[in-house]
Amino acid sequence: MGDSNPAGNVQMKVVKGDFGYVLEDVPHLSDYLSDLPTYPNPLRFNPAYSVVKQYFVNVDDTVAQKIVVHTDSPRGTHFRRAGPRQKVYFNPAEVHACIVTCGGLCPGLNTVIREIVCGLYHMYGVSKVLGIDGGYKGFYARNTVTLTPKVVNDIHKRGGTIIGTSRGGHDTAKIVDSIQDRGINHVYIIGGDGTQKGAAVIYEEIRQRGLKVSVAGIPKTIDNDIPVIDRSFGFDTAVEEAQRAINSAHVEAESIENGIGVVKLMGRYSGFIAMYATLASRDVDCCLIPESPFYLEGKGGLFEYIEKRLKENGHMVIVIAEGAGQDLLSESLQSMNQQDASGNKLLKDVGLWISERIKSHFGRQQKLAINLKYIDPTYMIRAIPSNAADNVYCTLLAQSAVHGAMAGYTGFICGPVNGRHSYIPFNHITEKQNKVVITDRMWARLLSSTNQPSFLNPKDVTEIQEDEDPPTQMLDGENCKDSKFATKDIPSMS
Ligand SMILES: Nc1ncnc2c1ncn2[C@@H]1O[C@H](COP(=O)(O)OP(=O)(O)OP(=O)(O)O)[C@@H](O)[C@H]1O
Ligand SMILES: O=P(O)(O)OC[C@H]1O[C@](O)(CO)[C@@H](O)[C@@H]1O
Numbered sequence: 166m167g168d169s170n171p172a173g174n175v176q177m178k179v180v181k182g183d184f185g186y187v188l189e190d191v192p193h194l195s196d197y198l199s200d201l202p203t204y205p206n207p208l209r210f211n212p213a214y215s216v217v218k219q220y221f222v223n224v225d226d227t228v229a230q231k232i233v234v235h236t237d238s239p240r241g242t243h244f245r246r247a248g249p250r251q252k253v254y255f256n257p258a259e260v261h262a263c264i265v266t267c268g269g270l271c272p273g274l275n276t277v278i279r280e281i282v283c284g285l286y287h288m289y290g291v292s293k294v295l296g297i298d299g300g301y302k303g304f305y306a307r308n309t310v311t312l313t314p315k316v317v318n319d320i321h322k323r324g325g326t327i328i329g330t331s332r333g334g335h336d337t338a339k340i341v342d343s344i345q346d347r348g349i350n351h352v353y354i355i356g357g358d359g360t361q362k363g364a365a366v367i368y369e370e371i372r373q374r375g376l377k378v379s380v381a382g383i384p385k386t387i388d389n390d391i392p393v394i395d396r397s398f399g400f401d402t403a404v405e406e407a408q409r410a411i412n413s414a415h416v417e418a419e420s421i422e423n424g425i426g427v428v429k430l431m432g433r434y435s436g437f438i439a440m441y442a443t444l445a446s447r448d449v450d451c452c453l454i455p456e457s458p459f460y461l462e463g464k465g466g467l468f469e470y471i472e473k474r475l476k477e478n479g480h481m482v483i484v485i486a487e488g489a490g491q492d493l494l495s496e497s498l499q500s501m502n503q504q505d506a507s508g509n510k511l512l513k514d515v516g517l518w519i520s521e522r523i524k525s526h527f528g529r530q531q532k533l534a535i536n537l538k539y540i541d542p543t544y545m546i547r548a549i550p551s552n553a554a555d556n557v558y559c560t561l562l563a564q565s566a567v568h569g570a571m572a573g574y575t576g577f578i579c580g581p582v583n584g585r586h587s588y589i590p591f592n593h594i595t596e597k598q599n600k601v602v603i604t605d606r607m608w609a610r611l612l613s614s615t616n617q618p619s620f621l622n623p624k625d626v627t628e629i630q631e632d633e634d635p636p637t638q639m640l641d642g643e644n645c646k647d648s649k650f651a652t653k654d655i656p657s658m659s
């Protein structure tokens with residue numbers, strides 16, 4: 166127990182068992198506060214839940230991170246299973262909860278807010294829930310919004326977040342002062358990797374001040390770049406909505422001689438939306454993502470492929486993730502060191518850039534008159550309400566967070582690991598990013614569906630595979646590992 170984590174000050178709770186079993190546990194209020202009273206879970210008396218056999222999660226239930234094993238494999242890392250416990254560490258009448266949303270928008274934010282509020286009210290009888298207006302800085306710079314089941318009743322049908330969001334402005338001491346001054350004892354933090362780094366330091370400050378406050382993170386990222394969990398909410402909706410843009414690009418392209426449709430999709434560092442939207446559509450001839458370097462000119466390059474495809478088929482569709490080809494852009498544009506308020510690098514518009522490069526290449530050659538249409542649906546995709554599947558998923562996430570906080574767990578994020586909702590320590594999701602592994606089967610499926618060049622030579626692949634752990638892949642049931650491959654430079658042939 167209590168290994169220190171070199172990446173931060175947070176103490177990790179690691180329990181080791183037989184045959185290589187490891188539980189990477191989440192903190193509990195009783196780790197630093199003694200003699201806390203407990204109460205029977207009010208769900209025991211709730212007519213909806215009390216009839217469900219084994220509704221409560223056994224305190225010893227844990228979820229395996231790796232489910233593909235061999236006869237001699239160690240049992241490996243496990244996480245605590247999420248869900249309601251027989252005992253809770255808060256008297257519902259004393260709970261004062263707050264919810265904050267930070268970072269970029271994502272379909273499903275309002276559903277998570279709604280279900281935290283309704284979960285607290287209807288499952289536990291908690292009636293004090295505040296929305297923090299406008300992200301982290303709202304703790305000390307803005308007003309709060311009172312959230313009740315009536316206020317949130319219809320919000321899942323709307324895009325965005327009713328309590329607003331922001332980047333930057335994370336001042337830990339001021340945020341925790343505000344939590345303390347307002348008497349808040351449940352903090353629900355919905356946001357991406359940056360937000361959860363912020364949540365980790367808020368938890369640490371709360372622990373150091375010895376406050377009875379549970380901090381629960383709900384991972385949000387349309388890019389699906391959060392590791393460990395099966396997928397992030399809003400991703401399914403984004404892939405579905407992207408089909409509309411790809412379809413339009415295809416209709417435009419196939420209606421005209423040598424038509425090219427270019428669609429830009431989100432994905433700053435991870436190309437999951439582009440990859441899944443491409444695989445789902447079947448109309449895409451080339452998918453470009455940040456993890457797979459490509460080049461334009463020369464043998465095996467994009468221009469050669471476009472020419473070939475137009476000659477074969479008369480039209481083509483290219484999907485490009487916003488973070489793809491940034492190395493090529495920085496070669497041709499002045500240096501780009503601008504950042505947003507949270508310190509994220511601001512990207513140049515790769516869709517516009519590649520469209521211009523394709524037009525000028527074929528314009529110069531004068532042997533192929535192309536017709537290119539560029540569609541950028543990125544913010545339209547991000548701003549819509551979540552689809553049915555994401556709505557159900559958001560409900561489960563929100564309820565897991567509420568059950569965890571009521572049970573006294575803190576300093577955790579919740580999410581499905583191999584289909585089972587789990588409580589995961591912050592460090593697991595803040596130290597790495599989920600990326601498409603281009604030496605894995607899913608990317609091979611994509612290459613075989615589009616027939617695009619891999620832009621690699623086999624030597625690069627062999628070299629990388631030799632010194633890497635075998636990567637895993639989302640649809641195969643496990644999340645991807647961070648890959649050196651994603652950043653490896655492929656020599657430009659231009
Ligand atoms: N290392 C960090 N420590 C404390 N706070 C952080 C850290 N990184 C980011 N934050 C804060 O978290 C909030 C959100 O961060 P950011 O804008 O990077 O979005 P995100 O949560 O990563 O979501 P997304 O990338 O999906 O939009 C900001 O208010 C930012 O100040
Ligand atoms: O324009 P904004 O709000 O900074 O957000 C853009 C970024 O947010 C994300 O959607 C992540 O939330 C990225 O894909 C994108 O680069």
Ligand SMILES: [Mg+2]
Binds near residue numbers: 357
């Ligand atoms: Mg981020």
